[in-house]
Amino acid sequence: MSTLREMAERLGVSIATVSRAMNDKPGVGSETRQRVLALAQELQYQPNLAARSLVTSRTNTILFIVHQRQFTEAEDPFYPFIMLGLEEALKVDGFHVMLLTLNDAQLAAGPTALRAFQEKRADALVLAGPDISSKFILSASALGLTTLLVDNQLQLSSFTSVQPQNEEGSQSSTNHLIEVHQHRHIALLRGPGGWASSDERAAGYLAAMGGANLDPILVEVDDTTIESGKDAAKQALEHHPQVTAFVTANDAMAIGAMRAARGMGRRTPEDIAVIGFDDISWASYADPPLTTVRIPTIEMGRLAGRLLLELLNGAVSVKSRVRVATQPIIRQSCGCNGHIEEKK
Amino acid sequence: MSTLREMAERLGVSIATVSRAMNDKPGVGSETRQRVLALAQELQYQPNLAARSLVTSRTNTILFIVHQRQFTEAEDPFYPFIMLGLEEALKVDGFHVMLLTLNDAQLAAGPTALRAFQEKRADALVLAGPDISSKFILSASALGLTTLLVDNQLQLSSFTSVQPQNEEGSQSSTNHLIEVHQHRHIALLRGPGGWASSDERAAGYLAAMGGANLDPILVEVDDTTIESGKDAAKQALEHHPQVTAFVTANDAMAIGAMRAARGMGRRTPEDIAVIGFDDISWASYADPPLTTVRIPTIEMGRLAGRLLLELLNGAVSVKSRVRVATQPIIRQSCGCNGHIEEKK
DNA sequence: TTGAAAGCGCTACCAG
DNA sequence: CTGGTAGCGCTTTCAA
Numbered sequence: 001m002s003t004l005r006e007m008a009e010r011l012g013v014s015i016a017t018v019s020r021a022m023n024d025k026p027g028v029g030s031e032t033r034q035r036v037l038a039l040a041q042e043l044q045y046q047p048n049l050a051a052r053s054l055v056t057s058r059t060n061t062i063l064f065i066v067h068q069r070q071f072t073e074a075e076d077p078f079y080p081f082i083m084l085g086l087e088e089a090l091k092v093d094g095f096h097v098m099l100l101t102l103n104d105a106q107l108a109a110g111p112t113a114l115r116a117f118q119e120k121r122a123d124a125l126v127l128a129g130p131d132i133s134s135k136f137i138l139s140a141s142a143l144g145l146t147t148l149l150v151d152n153q154l155q156l157s158s159f160t161s162v163q164p165q166n167e168e169g170s171q172s173s174t175n176h177l178i179e180v181h182q183h184r185h186i187a188l189l190r191g192p193g194g195w196a197s198s199d200e201r202a203a204g205y206l207a208a209m210g211g212a213n214l215d216p217i218l219v220e221v222d223d224t225t226i227e228s229g230k231d232a233a234k235q236a237l238e239h240h241p242q243v244t245a246f247v248t249a250n251d252a253m254a255i256g257a258m259r260a261a262r263g264m265g266r267r268t269p270e271d272i273a274v275i276g277f278d279d280i281s282w283a284s285y286a287d288p289p290l291t292t293v294r295i296p297t298i299e300m301g302r303l304a305g306r307l308l309l310e311l312l313n314g315a316v317s318v319k320s321r322v323r324v325a326t327q328p329i330i331r332q333s334c335g336c337n338g339h340i341e342e343k344k
Numbered sequence: 345m346s347t348l349r350e351m352a353e354r355l356g357v358s359i360a361t362v363s364r365a366m367n368d369k370p371g372v373g374s375e376t377r378q379r380v381l382a383l384a385q386e387l388q389y390q391p392n393l394a395a396r397s398l399v400t401s402r403t404n405t406i407l408f409i410v411h412q413r414q415f416t417e418a419e420d421p422f423y424p425f426i427m428l429g430l431e432e433a434l435k436v437d438g439f440h441v442m443l444l445t446l447n448d449a450q451l452a453a454g455p456t457a458l459r460a461f462q463e464k465r466a467d468a469l470v471l472a473g474p475d476i477s478s479k480f481i482l483s484a485s486a487l488g489l490t491t492l493l494v495d496n497q498l499q500l501s502s503f504t505s506v507q508p509q510n511e512e513g514s515q516s517s518t519n520h521l522i523e524v525h526q527h528r529h530i531a532l533l534r535g536p537g538g539w540a541s542s543d544e545r546a547a548g549y550l551a552a553m554g555g556a557n558l559d560p561i562l563v564e565v566d567d568t569t570i571e572s573g574k575d576a577a578k579q580a581l582e583h584h585p586q587v588t589a590f591v592t593a594n595d596a597m598a599i600g601a602m603r604a605a606r607g608m609g610r611r612t613p614e615d616i617a618v619i620g621f622d623d624i625s626w627a628s629y630a631d632p633p634l635t636t637v638r639i640p641t642i643e644m645g646r647l648a649g650r651l652l653l654e655l656l657n658g659a660v661s662v663k664s665r666v667r668v669a670t671q672p673i674i675r676q677s678c679g680c681n682g683h684i685e686e687k688k
Numbered sequence: 689t690t691g692a693a694a695g696c697g698c699t700a701c702c703a704g
Numbered sequence: 705c706t707g708g709t710a711g712c713g714c715t716t717t718c719a720a
Contacts, residue, residue, distance in 0.1 A: 003698085005698095015698085020699095026705095029706085048697050049698095050696085050697080050698090051398050051698040051699090054711095055700080055711080055712050057712085071428055074625040077421045084412070084445060087445055096443075099440075121440075281421075282626050287631075348715095363715060364690090367715085369715095371689060373690085376689080376690085391713085394712085396713080398697065398698090398713080399696050400696090
């Protein structure tokens with residue numbers, strides 16, 4: 001592996017000059033620069049990043065932190081996509097992504113787990129997922145690293161964050177049911193209160209119902225799985241038999257709801273229309289194919305990456321809360337015939 | 345951030361002594377060592393890894409390389425689990441995992457993409473997935489980094505590799521169909537030839553059929569998706585109407601096969617029993633719940649991590665090909681009543 | 689058991 | 705425009 005010194009000797013110039021040439025810094029004659037670059041090319045020179053880090057205090061590495069269970073969550077692997085997008089965006093500037101998963105105990109213990117990263121290990125932190133507590137976020141950022149939140153946000157403090165437009169998404173899907181399919185009795189099968197995404201999606205539904213002067217019907221369950229979707233659908237159908245459509249907190253619940261409804265003799269979409277949220281991979285294979293709201297996960301990751309790069313370059317210093325537009329995916333569970341299938 | 349020097353000054357000893365004490369090296373009086381450790385504790389001392397890397401040429405980082413599309417593959421996100429297990433195992437020794445995804449072009453271009461990692465960026469490479477070519481593997485390992493293969497293997501060269509017991513897995517599921525459910529006409533719906541996992545799973549099926557003196561029925565399609573599962577099932581049922589059971593290359597195909605069969609008036613498991621492979625997250629939600637063969641993905645990642653650590657520590661130098669046992673998951677699509685549901 | 693010092697490869701400052 | 709050099713924080717010889 002060649003070094004700056006080696007190149008300097010072969011070229012008969014100083015190490016400093018080679019360094020300047022390699023880093024596109026001013027103060028090198030264009031002819032000299034040419035020769036340096038040519039030799040670097042020939043030698044396949046790669047800078048030793050440890051040495052560079054030692055003097056610059058920058059590592060070109062960012063740490064992606066996520067709850068262990070969430071990372072590969074059974075019914076909806078969301079964060080690997082975020083990480084993929086992040087890595088894509090970061091690598092164009094020569095940055096790398098490290099994965100750090102935290103279990104419940106580590107999350108509770110606070111930033112002890114991060115201590116090892118204080119010292120020259122990462123330039124920034126991406127904290128992903130709603131189940132990272134405010135306390136943890138605050139103490140992590142106190143480490144002095146640039147911090148960005150994905151799918152999480154703190155009300156009080158201001159961090160740069162990237163989140164989906166939950167409210168707009170469910171408002172538009174509710175409107176689709178109202179305007180295109182003329183439903184009047186639409187129930188929201190929602191997840192637990194207190195979780196930002198559940199609350200925001202509920203707000204979108206309420207806005208749409210209010211806008212159309214319809215009475216909202218809310219059914220809240222304490223989880224957002226297929227099973228809880230079944231429960232919610234049963235409750236809704238028993239207490240509100242007039243309901244003809246469901247808006248659900250996510251796709252897993254939508255699938256559960258369709259199954260429960262079918263078990264009660266109600267077919268989708270003829271008797272009960274259903275619209276989910278997320279567009280997980282199996283949504284298009286559901287029976288019938290699920291109409292839903294797509295969260296552009298990879299794109300969210302890319303955006304987070306680009307934001308981080310700007311923050312790190314000092315190009316921007318404002319903390320911004322970015323909302324990424326969701327996309328309606330019209331399939332058949334809403335009553336459409338599915339000809340307006342999405343283009344991937 | 346405190347440094348060795350700072351500690352040395354406060355303790356009135358030399359930097360070398362502090363370094364030795366911190367690294368558990370001999371040559372330090374036990375009393376001195378105590379004092380050093382106590383101060384380190386108090387100061388929350390963290391070594392500067394860039395500085396350490398510069399002198400030791402070790403980074404405590406391993407690079408997880410996977411094909412971009414594969415990492416979050418729509419129907420079966422396999423590699424995030426591997427990465428999770430890897431990270432879990434590695435972090436106990438203070439190692440970190442970096443993600444590098446490669447697209448088709450980069451894969452074809454050879455190790456250019458890896459050049460940046462030659463220099464003090466990673467101590468080892470984990471190459472995951474069958475679609476990383478031998479050529480790429482060979483040239484990557486020529487970089488001089490310890491290399492480990494997951495879900496891939498080279499026939500000629502010897503690399504340490506971790507793979508599932510594909511052959512044993514499908515042999516046992518085929519046997520289940522033969523012995524427990526008395527099927528005589530079992531078709532294998534297999535994926536493309538040439539892919540090691542497809543071939544191995546086929547071999548397991550053939551072994552079981554041969555062992556029972558039954559005639560194998562092979563249907564090969566060029567993909568392993570729900571759609572190709574449908575195609576394969578249609579072909580099988582048309583050309584071999586006597587077939588009463590399917591063994592499929594993976595769960596996605598199994599689900600497609602059940603749907604196609606149902607479309608042709610054959611119910612699962614009454615008319616056609618089906619057993620898949622992989623145990624993807626949606627297998628238990630299929631209709632009927634899918635009997636399959638589970639690949640212990642997270643455990644494979646952990647194993648890869650432990651192996652790597654041994655290799656790096658020089659504890660072991662032998663290149664070993666490790667096969668991880670799969671686990672039969674009996675649900676209902678095979679004809680069992682599902683009471684023997686797996687314990688997670 | 690301990691200390692002094694060289695040096696890993698690089699950036700950045702100061703002279704010229 | 706160019707060169708010399710200090711020094712980032714650490715590990716590791718070599719002496720004492």
